[in-house]
Amino acid sequence: MMKIGIIGCGMIAEFGHIPAIQQVSGLQVYALYDNDFSRAVHLQHRFHVPHAYPTEEDFFTSDIDAVVICTPAPIHYKNVMDAAKHRKHVLCEKPLGMDEEEMLEMKRVMEEAGCMLFTGFNYRFSQSAKDIHRLVREKAIGEVRLLRLVYNWHLHGKWHWNEKGERVDSALRVGRMLEGGPMVDCGVHQIDLARWWLGSEVAWQHGIGVWLDNYEAPDHVYLHMAHECGAHTMVEVSFSYNTTSKEPRPHFQYELIGTDGVIRYNREEHSFEVRNSHGTQYLPWHPEKSFTGMYMELLKALQNGTPGELPTAEDGIKATRIAKAATDQAIRERDKPSKGCPSTKSRAEIGRLYPDEVPMDFYD
Template sequence: MKTIQAGIIGCGTIAKFRHLPEYDQEKGVTIKAVCDLNKERAEGYAKEFGATAYTDFEKLLEDDEIDVVSICTPNALHAPMTIKALEKGKHVLCEKPMATGSEEAQAMIDAAKKAGKLLMIGHNQRYTPSAQKARELLQSGALGKVFSFRTTFGHDGPEGWSVEGKDTWFFNKDMAFIGALGDLGVHKTDMMRYVLDEEFTEAAAMVETLVKKADVDDSAVCLLKSESGVIGTMTASWTYNAQEDNSTVIYGEKGMLRLEDDPTDSVILQYATGEKIKYELGGIQTNDEDGQVNSDVIHQFITAVREGKPSPISGEEGKKSLEVILAALESNQTKSIVKINS
């Protein structure tokens, strides 16, 4: 089995807790290089994983032995760095949100096609046991016709876990482009698209900065409608100070499905008759140090690269989830219901 050589561009929190340890755990994969503008940080991880440290990502991309790269940089850098990596013949795993707009996202997709390389977007909530089980139950007809849902992702903000603390790039619009809606909301739009197995067609939203000293949003509430007429709410917030909330409830003709809404049971199927079926499937990833369970994204990425399979979460999929967020932003600006680009 040929060893796959990996490079990680951006050595912040997501690299520390997800990409670096998960590449390291993957059989037949070696971390060949790491890159960060903070030289000390890059050198620290290089020493830990036996890699070469860079502060210039383009120099890392010149290494012909590197097969795959992870883009773990601020959102505004995702598209340009991904495109350059693809042009250099690397397979790319890019963190979410994949881009700052539709044109950027499409340029990434086009670059992957032109290079003949795999582009995967790191929407890890698809791989949580609760999302996998919910999709399975809905497709089996366990809930009957789905009517509506509510889903949320909130915590007390990135400053508590970002390597930059209160000076984190997440609060800088030039680097982040968007706040909680892009950081957390895009997770839920992607997860709901996956679980419902259909697209959203319309969005309405209120997007605000309520608490944080930032020029991006820290709170967003969105109303979404799917192509089959399912309506629901999606909330993203950096103002949930008591504890993280990553819960979803789906309502249908036979009852309701609760995901990550109970401390023990990841999924609860509750019928209108009162019967309950509980599934204890293991915890979802959280931003706490003891909540960093394997996300399966790296494994899926490496497997697809090694076996020449299509991207598990393609650029096209990432773009569809991004379009929901872009429509929500437009809705907030225009104070109207916005049709989502398909």
């Protein structure tokens, strides 16, 4: 039995990781740590976990084989450094780190400790994502030329109401926007899928932001990637889609467009289909995430001492690098946009920036 320790006992540990680990025979959730000890104790009782520790030292020196990091992104670096010191393998939630320097050091230190470091890109393990991977290789839609990967959602709303009934900014939203915004927080999954489905690295990219809100990072981002194989990917991610709506409805879609047809997956419609010159095939629909599938692979990796199918630190670094570069470019070009891609600007500003190119009725 492989003993797993979880550091960070918040939302994703409770609803994603722990229930999934407990479904994989051969893995055991053995120890919990959170700097808010009450969270660790809460999950210990809820899931009947043998140990919840009040200190990191107790946690890391317990009898665990591997650590799963479910803390907020700015804490990942410290957690990985501690795990390396105690020679524990790590599966770390995305985004792997806050910047390039941090992530490269995490990878290097883990390698020097002789430990494996994985990135928790659980989308790869959804049966639908695996089917797409297979269909691309079988050339079900000919040569894939274009991916359109969209995840527009409300991030559980812009506001919350406190105990006094007052409307306050959602702490979750503030945190995620300060950590880099939607492309860094969520878009890394889509970037990872594009690289994995196509089996091709990104040769060129361009990020454009739209601001519905007042953070430095854009809360709605477009990323265009050109892959070495010649295919293109467009990722669109938003935290501001219906964010003030009483009845929000997110939009999550994959479309792969090839020389002989289209693969289309829609989460809200529960639809998954391939249309090509032979006809239409309706495939069984599965949710976009699979923590259980990821943990079945973690068990194999721990038993064999090799990554197998698990996304590595390298995968985490590449996706985060692309997402950050897109976000940084969007921020830079907000005030000085490239010709042809005006950002969230008033009509007067647009006219001033593009006196020749922008027609008078551009925003009518």
